[in-house]
Amino acid sequence: MSTKTLYDKLWDQHLVKQRDDGSALIYIDLQLLHEVTSPQAFEGLRMANRKPWRISGNLATPDHNVPTTKNERREGVNGIADPVSKIQVVTLDENCDEFGITEFNMMDERQGIVHVVGPEQGATLPGMTVVCGDSHTSTHGAFGALAHGIGTSEVEHVLATQCLVQKKNKNMLVRVDGELSPYVSAKDVVLAIIGEIGTAGGTGYVIEFGGTGIQSLSMEGRMTVCNMAIEAGARVGLIAVDQTTIDYVEGRPYAPKGEQWDQAVEAWKDLVSDEGAHFDNVVVLKAEDIKPQVTWGTSPEMVIAIDQAIPRSEDQTDPVLKEGYARAWKYMGLEGKSVLADITLDRVFIGSCTNSRIEDLRIAAEVVKGRQVAESLKQAIVVPGSGLVKAQAEAEGLDEIFTQAGLEWREPGCSMCLAMNADKLGNGEHCASTSNRNFEGRQGFGGRTHLVSPAMAAAAAIAGHFVDVNELVKH
Amino acid sequence: MRAFTQHQGIVAPLDLANVDTDMIIPKQFLKSIKRTGFGKNLFDELRYEDEGQPDQECTGRPLREDFVLNQAKYAGSSVLLARRNFGCGSSREHAPWALDDYGFRVVIAPSFADIFFNNCFKNGLLPIQLSEENVEQLFQEVANEDGYALSIDLEAQTVTTQSGTSFSFDVDDFRKHCLLNGLDDIGLTLQDQDAIKSYEAERQQSAPWLFVNKG
Numbered sequence: 298m299s300t301k302t303l304y305d306k307l308w309d310q311h312l313v314k315q316r317d318d319g320s321a322l323i324y325i326d327l328q329l330l331h332e333v334t335s336p337q338a339f340e341g342l343r344m345a346n347r348k349p350w351r352i353s354g355n356l357a358t359p360d361h362n363v364p365t366t367k368n369e370r371r372e373g374v375n376g377i378a379d380p381v382s383k384i385q386v387v388t389l390d391e392n393c394d395e396f397g398i399t400e401f402n403m404m405d406e407r408q409g410i411v412h413v414v415g416p417e418q419g420a421t422l423p424g425m426t427v428v429c430g431d432s433h434t435s436t437h438g439a440f441g442a443l444a445h446g447i448g449t450s451e452v453e454h455v456l457a458t459q460c461l462v463q464k465k466n467k468n469m470l471v472r473v474d475g476e477l478s479p480y481v482s483a484k485d486v487v488l489a490i491i492g493e494i495g496t497a498g499g500t501g502y503v504i505e506f507g508g509t510g511i512q513s514l515s516m517e518g519r520m521t522v523c524n525m526a527i528e529a530g531a532r533v534g535l536i537a538v539d540q541t542t543i544d545y546v547e548g549r550p551y552a553p554k555g556e557q558w559d560q561a562v563e564a565w566k567d568l569v570s571d572e573g574a575h576f577d578n579v580v581v582l583k584a585e586d587i588k589p590q591v592t593w594g595t596s597p598e599m600v601i602a603i604d605q606a607i608p609r610s611e612d613q614t615d616p617v618l619k620e621g622y623a624r625a626w627k628y629m630g631l632e633g634k635s636v637l638a639d640i641t642l643d644r645v646f647i648g649s650c651t652n653s654r655i656e657d658l659r660i661a662a663e664v665v666k667g668r669q670v671a672e673s674l675k676q677a678i679v680v681p682g683s684g685l686v687k688a689q690a691e692a693e694g695l696d697e698i699f700t701q702a703g704l705e706w707r708e709p710g711c712s713m714c715l716a717m718n719a720d721k722l723g724n725g726e727h728c729a730s731t732s733n734r735n736f737e738g739r740q741g742f743g744g745r746t747h748l749v750s751p752a753m754a755a756a757a758a759i760a761g762h763f764v765d766v767n768e769l770v771k772h
Numbered sequence: 773m774r775a776f777t778q779h780q781g782i783v784a785p786l787d788l789a790n791v792d793t794d795m796i797i798p799k800q801f802l803k804s805i806k807r808t809g810f811g812k813n814l815f816d817e818l819r820y821e822d823e824g825q826p827d828q829e830c831t832g833r834p835l836r837e838d839f840v841l842n843q844a845k846y847a848g849s850s851v852l853l854a855r856r857n858f859g860c861g862s863s864r865e866h867a868p869w870a871l872d873d874y875g876f877r878v879v880i881a882p883s884f885a886d887i888f889f890n891n892c893f894k895n896g897l898l899p900i901q902l903s904e905e906n907v908e909q910l911f912q913e914v915a916n917e918d919g920y921a922l923s924i925d926l927e928a929q930t931v932t933t934q935s936g937t938s939f940s941f942d943v944d945d946f947r948k949h950c951l952l953n954g955l956d957d958i959g960l961t962l963q964d965q966d967a968i969k970s971y972e973a974e975r976q977q978s979a980p981w982l983f984v985n986k987g
């Protein structure tokens with residue numbers, strides 16, 4: 298029998314039909330829905346007079362547009378001040394009602410960012426295929442699930458058929474060998490990987506992350522790594538199933554119970570790449586070499602370690618890179634600056650589907666505990682990933698640590714990651730952000746985003762500028 | 773879906789690499805629940821000097837004169853030429869909707885991000901991948917000639933310049949077939965509904981935990 302990668306196995310298990318033209322019909326176990334990319338899909342169903350193929354194969358929650366302040370949240374959807382946002386959230390509620398799809402609406406404690414909610418509920422399980430009209434669906438690959446973002450036409454396609462027409466991708470292995478240094482987190486690992494292979498390095502591939510540097514991560518950390526596979530160009534990130542995966546899933550509301558649990562665990566143990574399986578590309582990083590990372594430009598690949606100088610356009614040889622760096626320097630307002638500490642920060646954002654889980658909040662709280670946010674900052678906000686993460690954090694007293702240090706404690710949602718709600722950057726403002734994209738205008742018109750880990754964002758909030766968190770906690 | 777067979781149109785050169793879908797259509801416009809009307813906000817932040825708002829009238833907004841779509845010689849362009857990794861980032865299908873709504877039928881670049889590339893085919897928009905060298909040559913030719921146009925033939929898989937130079941490109945058979953005939957791929961998939969049902973029945977036996985009801 299030939300050896301297979303984890304991706305090969307997941308593909309084979311979900312193959313409904315191989316067509317002569319090279320395309321394949323792949324079965325989708327779970328579709329997550331949110332308010333932004335689903336309204337046109339539901340409308341399409343209605344116009345074609347179609348019904349969802351399998352209602353239980355879907356789970357919905359509003360996240361992108363929802364306000365994060367207590368006042369606006371108190372009245373649920375009626376409290377949304379922005380009328381356009383409100384229509385979108387109401388539309389999701391109505392569509393889920395009409396088609397009978399389970400939705401955690403704004404008043405439900407289980408509401409949150411889809412990529413936090415799915416795993417938290419055990420809706421995401423090892424060995425599944427998971428899709429969502431959101432590129433960060435790669436997050437769920439942390440469970441050894443084949444998960445990727447799709448456009449709205451495909452959301453409609455999955456609603457109507459529970460399948461997608463796909464072509465198989467190539468296999469890439471990114472191995473991180475060794476042990477990570479203190480305060481070097483999953484976020485630093487994935488940013489370092491993107492810095493190494495570039496934002497298009499994974500295009501056309503499914504990336505499996507492996508090695509001791511990955512295996513030692515918690516499920517929260519693994520989700521952070523897979524979440525940003527798309528930032529390396531790969532729609533899918535994957536991590537093999539091990540005991541850490543199984544322990545996380547056990548006891549979750551939608552996870553199998555009793556005899557089915559034992560049967561499932563037995564099946565999940567095979568969700569690893571076979572010894573000697575073929576990868577079309579292999580990239581190896583040493584965990585010890587990875588330092589806390591900060592992006593300086595307008596693409597996630599424009600990233601350096603905290604102690605490195607900001608790279609200059611004139612030092613680049615590739616003309617496209619030269620042009621890109623010059624444009625990024627101008628947009629980010631870096632003239633006259635040479636190191637990251639020279640950048641004065643205006644805001645700090647801790648949250649997003651990349652870094653809003655309990656472990657992220659714990660480490661950020663550990664860094665700010667007993668310290669005060671720099672007076673020069675306009676704002677520092679912490680936005681938990683779901684109502685349940687929020688409740689857990691409050692039970693541990695993290696909210697008080699944050700507010701005492703001068704950070705705002707918010708209600709769950711996507712928030713300032715993409716600024717579809719009221720949380721956004723002003724023109725020209727610099728932000729230390731635990732989100733996933735530093736594109737021009739991403740966090741607000743003219744806003745300047747620097748991607749970092751939760752610990753580094755917390756340290757930046759205290760210092761008012763970027764600083765190695767290891768240095769900060771020494772004092 | 774509208775079919776795509778052949779197209780001839782004026783080329784707009786967007787000399788940028790890593791054009792992301794946030795750039796193509798910024799987030800505030802994703803609040804729409806429709807598929808149309810995004811064209812006036814295509815490349816909003818590159819195109820206008822002020823911050824655009826949903827449902828805002830765009831005539832009269834201050835333009836960034838140096839942006840390619842604001843230059844008179846590229847008026848009416850329907851072929852967009854760009855650099856590598858076009859369409860990276862967010863999966864928003866609003867990006868091809870906006871390009872289509874503006875009037876683009878073809879995007880040519882040395883490489884595309886996977887999700888954007890796939891989304892184009894669902895909307896009658898043809899993304900064409902040519903080599904870095906060929907794209908560079910096209911950029912140079914556009915710069916030297918006003919009203920520069922290209923002819924695209926999907927059946928023949930060729931891009932042809934006015935001087936007669938032809939470049940061939942690859943396209944998947946399935947995607948080509950759907951685009952040439954303007955086929956609704958949900959309808960095509962439903963022709964295989966027996967295969968889907970039998971797959972489901974087998975999985976319900978072998979992996980019943982995948983079929984839990986989410987009450």
